[in-house]
Amino acid sequence: MSTQLPLQISSFETYQSTYERSVRDPEAFWAEQAATFSWHEKWNRVLDWNFTDPDVKWFQGGKLNITENCLDRHLDTRGDQTAILYEPNDPEAPVVRLSYRQLHAEVCKVGNALRELGVGKGDRICFYMPMVPELAISVLACARIGAIHSVVFAGFSAQALADRVNDSDCKMIICSDYNNRGNKTIPVKEVVDEALALGCPSVETVLVHRNTGEPITWDASYDQWYHECVDEQSTECPAEVMDAEDVLFILYTSGSTGKPKGVVHTCGGYMVYTAFSFLNVFQYNPGDVYWCTADIGWITGHSYILYGPLLCGATTMMFEGVPTYPDAARFWQVCAKHRVNQFYTAPTAIRALMARGNEYVEGHDLSDLKVIGSVGEPINEEAWEWYHEKVGKGKVPIVDTWWQTETGGIMISGLGGHSPQKATFAGYPLPGIQMALVSKNTGEELTENPESGLLCVKFPWPSMLRTTWGDHERCRNTYFSTVPGMYFTGDGARRDANGMYRIVGRVDDVINVSGHRMGTAEVENAIDEHPLVVETAVVGYPHEIKGQGIYAYVILAPGNHDPEKLRNEIVETVRTEIGPIAKPDKIQFVEELPKTRSGKIMRRILRKVAAGETDNLGDTSTLLNPEAVDAVIEGKV
Numbered sequence: 001m002s003t004q005l006p007l008q009i010s011s012f013e014t015y016q017s018t019y020e021r022s023v024r025d026p027e028a029f030w031a032e033q034a035a036t037f038s039w040h041e042k043w044n045r046v047l048d049w050n051f052t053d054p055d056v057k058w059f060q061g062g063k064l065n066i067t068e069n070c071l072d073r074h075l076d077t078r079g080d081q082t083a084i085l086y087e088p089n090d091p092e093a094p095v096v097r098l099s100y101r102q103l104h105a106e107v108c109k110v111g112n113a114l115r116e117l118g119v120g121k122g123d124r125i126c127f128y129m130p131m132v133p134e135l136a137i138s139v140l141a142c143a144r145i146g147a148i149h150s151v152v153f154a155g156f157s158a159q160a161l162a163d164r165v166n167d168s169d170c171k172m173i174i175c176s177d178y179n180n181r182g183n184k185t186i187p188v189k190e191v192v193d194e195a196l197a198l199g200c201p202s203v204e205t206v207l208v209h210r211n212t213g214e215p216i217t218w219d220a221s222y223d224q225w226y227h228e229c230v231d232e233q234s235t236e237c238p239a240e241v242m243d244a245e246d247v248l249f250i251l252y253t254s255g256s257t258g259k260p261k262g263v264v265h266t267c268g269g270y271m272v273y274t275a276f277s278f279l280n281v282f283q284y285n286p287g288d289v290y291w292c293t294a295d296i297g298w299i300t301g302h303s304y305i306l307y308g309p310l311l312c313g314a315t316t317m318m319f320e321g322v323p324t325y326p327d328a329a330r331f332w333q334v335c336a337k338h339r340v341n342q343f344y345t346a347p348t349a350i351r352a353l354m355a356r357g358n359e360y361v362e363g364h365d366l367s368d369l370k371v372i373g374s375v376g377e378p379i380n381e382e383a384w385e386w387y388h389e390k391v392g393k394g395k396v397p398i399v400d401t402w403w404q405t406e407t408g409g410i411m412i413s414g415l416g417g418h419s420p421q422k423a424t425f426a427g428y429p430l431p432g433i434q435m436a437l438v439s440k441n442t443g444e445e446l447t448e449n450p451e452s453g454l455l456c457v458k459f460p461w462p463s464m465l466r467t468t469w470g471d472h473e474r475c476r477n478t479y480f481s482t483v484p485g486m487y488f489t490g491d492g493a494r495r496d497a498n499g500m501y502r503i504v505g506r507v508d509d510v511i512n513v514s515g516h517r518m519g520t521a522e523v524e525n526a527i528d529e530h531p532l533v534v535e536t537a538v539v540g541y542p543h544e545i546k547g548q549g550i551y552a553y554v555i556l557a558p559g560n561h562d563p564e565k566l567r568n569e570i571v572e573t574v575r576t577e578i579g580p581i582a583k584p585d586k587i588q589f590v591e592e593l594p595k596t597r598s599g600k601i602m603r604r605i606l607r608k609v610a611a612g613e614t615d616n617l618g619d620t621s622t623l624l625n626p627e628a629v630d631a632v633i634e635g636k637v
């Protein structure tokens with residue numbers, strides 16, 4: 001088996017020449033990277049593509065299993081090295097270290113258990129679990145036997161879970177009994193039971209991992225204990241041989257319309273790109289301890305806690321807890337405790353910790369840090385500077401990594417220490433990534449610098465989404481129709497005179513709350529479920545910690561209402577429909593919403609009002625009901 005790794009770039013000059021080569025001959029470049037992995041059969045075509053259907057295939061005919069590349073191929077060279085380093089929520093609880101050999105054995109045991117429970121290639125398994133080693137183990141086990149994982153963040157509600165389970169007809173749900181989060185214990189299995197009660201006809205088995213051991217309700221017709229199914233299994237499990245373009249996983253993400261869509265990633269290209277980008281952005285070297293604080297319920301956790309690091313034979317940390325438990329020093333205490341070399345977190349966490357005061361970060365030994373990263377939303381200058389000064393001591397390079405669930409891997413970022421860095425700028429595209437700015441007005445590509453426009457990608461990259469589960473037309477419509485011939489990201493961006501990219505933010509009806517994507521339509525639909533709500537418009541507004549907060553304008557049915565009581569009920573409704581992450585921060589009751597003559601809500605104006613920018617509302621001449629604007633301004637909360 002191959003023990004090679006993809007190319008690791010170690011200077012800006014090499015980046016530049018590599019970039020040039022990767023764009024001149026993308027197929028040769030990616031074939032060279034792909035050749036460093038273990039394949040059962042080599043591909044016969046590197047790339048076939050069009051962005052019209054769209055139809056993108058990398059490494060066709062190639063046969064592989066990604067878990068053999070994450071695990072088996074490392075056994076001879078680093079079998080005893082820690083693969084997963086697990087830091088529990090409770091700082092006093094024992095750390096768990098799983099070597100590559102142990103992780104391989106555990107994954108095999110679960111793989112065998114899943115097969116015994118009737119799961120096979122192509123079946124979908126939904127995961128609804130906290131950040132415990134068994135989540136990583138069973139996700140990899142799923143990939144080992146060729147089943148498709150769909151991880152749902154354990155903060156989503158029963159309704160949101162049921163929607164996702166049903167969209168992809170999952171045969172099994174793997175969950176925990178309870179989840180430890182700060183000083184709270186969250187009843188995870190109970191939410192799964194609620195989801196099943198809402199109706200999940202495809203689910204045959206719920207596999208329950210015992211985490212806290214507190215009592216749960218049990219239905220013997222579908223519940224099975226994880227340990228009872230797994231403990232006696234063999235530690236060898238033949239990997240299912242997958243085609244490069246077979247589906248590896250589905251991950252649901254919010255869009256500007258309708259229900260969340262299941263972004264589909266496939267085996268070969270995703271493997272090549274997550275490993276390549278991990279190695280280069282974080283400049284990981286053997287022996288380093290790498291820590292990404294994301295949850296595996298998001299793409300960041302998939303690509304840069306699990307697959308990217310394990311493909312590169314890294315030691316990757318999994319953290320069960322939250323940044324502020326037992327206090328706001330936890331991140332830094334853990335960095336010092338495990339001598340973390342690469343640390344990757346979100347601006348919202350940085351801002352929250354910054355607000356608690358410098359005393360929490362000072363006094364912890366952060367001298368092992370070599371690269372610190374940011375992801376999920378634009379990082380404001382103040383947070384960047386604080387991260388740079390207080391965490392990076394003014395000398396550790398920051399990588400501001402721009403990417404999306406759909407891109408599978410990091411697209412624009414510095415390569416830890418080898419790229420020019422500029423606060424609030426993500427920087428240059430990675431090798432093989434052909435970004436473009438497109439004029440909003442003319443639809444033409446903007447080739448000069450500096451320039452700003454719609455952020456697009458002109459050419460396929462190995463880890464791009466292939467489709468949206470069960471609805472290819474939606475994929476085409478969402479990403480490939482705005483700018484014909486290109487992948488449209490939904491973001492607006494600016495390029496400076498040197499060609500460095502700065503991401504401005506979403507240009508569609510998507511808001512980014514604490515680095516989590518929420519569709520305004522989704523939140524509106526949830527609020528509309530309240531029986532007294534007639535109509536709702538939701539917009540984002542600048543929020544000091546979360547980046548964007550959720551501002552809801554709500555029209556109520558006629559009658560005498562207690563506004564405080566209704567606000568609480570509406571928040572509760574959203575919590576039930578989606579989960580606490582979608583709770584509105586502000587709710588304003590209005591008589592009417594400003595609308596165009598064609599009946600469309602003027603969100604532009606609502607955004608301005610929510611942001612407090614009422615002296616500059618722009619053109620309001622197309623409004624059907626200009627008086628609604630004054631009333632909205634008057635009632636601002």
Ligand code: WT7
Pocket residue numbers: 253299300374375376377378379400401402403404405406426489490491503505506512515516517
């Ligand atoms: C959206 C994607 C994959 C990362 C986790 C979020 C925003 C992401 C940055 C960044 C500015 C960023 C964009 C993007 N975003 N990273 N470094 N600077 N904005 O993944 O939930 O798919 O959201 O997050 O708006 O479109 P996601």
